[in-house]
Amino acid sequence: MNAPALPHTYLPPDNLGDPATFQRLLAEETVPVPDFLRPAPAPDFGDADLAVERYFSPDFHRQEMDKMWPRVWQFVARDEAIPNPGDHVVHDIGERSLIVMRGKDGQVRAFANSCLHRGIALRTEGGHVKSLRCPFHGFTWDLAGCMKSLPCAWDFKHLGEERQDLPQVRVESWAGFIFINFDQDAAPLADWLGVVPAHCADYDLEHATTLLHVRKRIPCNWKLAQEAFFESFHVRATHPHIMTFTDDVDSQYDVFGPHIARCITPMSIASPNLEGVSQAEVMRDCIAASGRMADANGDAHRLPDGMTARQYVGEMNRAAYAEATGRDLSHATLAELQDAILYSVFPHFQIWAGYFGNIVYRAMPDGNNPESCIYDVMVLGRHKAGEAKPAAPAVHWLKDDEPFSAAPELGALGPVLDQDMRNLPHMTRGLKSSLTGVVTLASYQELRIRAHHRTLDTYLEG
Numbered sequence: 101m102n103a104p105a106l107p108h109t110y111l112p113p114d115n116l117g118d119p120a121t122f123q124r125l126l127a128e129e130t131v132p133v134p135d136f137l138r139p140a141p142a143p144d145f146g147d148a149d150l151a152v153e154r155y156f157s158p159d160f161h162r163q164e165m166d167k168m169w170p171r172v173w174q175f176v177a178r179d180e181a182i183p184n185p186g187d188h189v190v191h192d193i194g195e196r197s198l199i200v201m202r203g204k205d206g207q208v209r210a211f212a213n214s215c216l217h218r219g220i221a222l223r224t225e226g227g228h229v230k231s232l233r234c235p236f237h238g239f240t241w242d243l244a245g246c247m248k249s250l251p252c253a254w255d256f257k258h259l260g261e262e263r264q265d266l267p268q269v270r271v272e273s274w275a276g277f278i279f280i281n282f283d284q285d286a287a288p289l290a291d292w293l294g295v296v297p298a299h300c301a302d303y304d305l306e307h308a309t310t311l312l313h314v315r316k317r318i319p320c321n322w323k324l325a326q327e328a329f330f331e332s333f334h335v336r337a338t339h340p341h342i343m344t345f346t347d348d349v350d351s352q353y354d355v356f357g358p359h360i361a362r363c364i365t366p367m368s369i370a371s372p373n374l375e376g377v378s379q380a381e382v383m384r385d386c387i388a389a390s391g392r393m394a395d396a397n398g399d400a401h402r403l404p405d406g407m408t409a410r411q412y413v414g415e416m417n418r419a420a421y422a423e424a425t426g427r428d429l430s431h432a433t434l435a436e437l438q439d440a441i442l443y444s445v446f447p448h449f450q451i452w453a454g455y456f457g458n459i460v461y462r463a464m465p466d467g468n469n470p471e472s473c474i475y476d477v478m479v480l481g482r483h484k485a486g487e488a489k490p491a492a493p494a495v496h497w498l499k500d501d502e503p504f505s506a507a508p509e510l511g512a513l514g515p516v517l518d519q520d521m522r523n524l525p526h527m528t529r530g531l532k533s534s535l536t537g538v539v540t541l542a543s544y545q546e547l548r549i550r551a552h553h554r555t556l557d558t559y560l561e562g
């Protein structure tokens with residue numbers, strides 16, 4: 101989709117941007133501002149380049165598979181995607197496969213997707229089962245992974261009772277997000293998530309529901325897909341149509357330890373790249389084109405005299421979210437009601453924080469192909485306390501040649517994602533053609549990419 105022509109003046113991009121902008125906007129809030137929106141102490145990551153091989157080399161991919169993925173917490177699914185006993189997803193990472201299943205006791209377990217007899221994968225895809233029955237000879241396990249039926253048991257007397265249950269890996273949850281870890285000695289998920297649960301404590305993610313879930317294979321390394329959402333200064337070149345309401349180059353970037361980083365991009369503020377955008381345009385475009393405000397019809401609103409777009413959109417969201425959740429949100433900052441506050445959790449999970457419209461991204465390697473990945477996009481809403489959590493909609497798996505805009509449930513997010521995705525297939529080609537052999541990163545605005553690779557290196561170096 102071509103971005104619509106803009107009647108505004110583009111300023112020369114040199115030296116635009118001020119990371120202190122978000123803090124100045126917080127000074128205009130009329131309610132107390134949570135401390136966690138303040139900048140974290142800036143890390144000194146230096147200005148080193150990254151070797152291009154990190155994004156396509158089979159050897160680098162093999163190292164990730166051997167040394168990193170088996171030791172990290174991996175987001176698998178939302179609680180409401182497997183609400184009933186027997187509901188499960190198949191979680192594939194490289195050559196390894198797990199069945200992540202809810203048992204009759206409500207507990208979620210992650211079994212190796214491998215029959216204890218001759219090793220066939222027990223499930224090829226997620227769904228619902230009454231028990232886990234091997235398709236080959238019919239060994240059968242119950243939903244807790246306990247052996248239920250062993251054909252010709254007289255011939256398996258050597259298989260002692262302790263060897264009959266399906267081996268499991270670790271499963272832990274936070275706010276309805278289910279994670280697994282192959283490392284039995286790993287620190288708890290709560291440690292891994294660092295500041296995230298505390299920063300999101302007031303966003304009522306316990307009552308989050310999955311409004312949509314779209315998945316697509318992207319022809320690029322998983323880190324490239326992940327990092328396409330790690331900074332906002334690609335907006336001018338990649339998403340010009342959102343510049344009227346996205347304060348792209350003024351974003352605040354924070355790093356909170358090895359696993360957590362954040363980008364805050366003020367919304368309902370025109371990009372410093374543009375001159376001549378009226379507040380009414382900012383308001384209209386933010387509602388119509390951001391894809392995550394309480395309304396999507398920008399023309400249905402008129403900006404009252406004396407009100408800024410940021411105030412209007414924030415108050416519109418406040419009223420709508422309070423109505424949807426039954427909560428009093430009078431204490432919420434305008435920032436948390438509309439801004440893009442993205443947390444990344446190493447290695448491959450991202451969540452937009454805030455009271456509503458939380459987008460979740462996940463980039464998974466596609467088997468052992470370092471030049472392909474599986475990308476998931478989810479949007480979360482809330483259900484009212486006391487009401488049953490609705491089951492998640494089925495995953496909408498787009499065909500390889502279908503754009504995100506072919507998923508109507510994404511609304512205005514679809515074309516924005518397509519703009520991001522249009523860059524990605526060309527990145528591998530460009531990286532392989534590099535004569536410098538390196539990727540050169542911005543010192544500040546690409547802090548999250550630096551943090552990601554530094555943490556990855558700690559695993560690869562053992």
Ligand code: FES
Pocket residue numbers: 215216217218219220234235236237238239
């Ligand atoms: S391989 Fe599973 S029962 Fe034989």
Ligand SMILES: [Fe+2]
Pocket residue numbers: 328329334338339516520
């Ligand atoms: Fe983007």
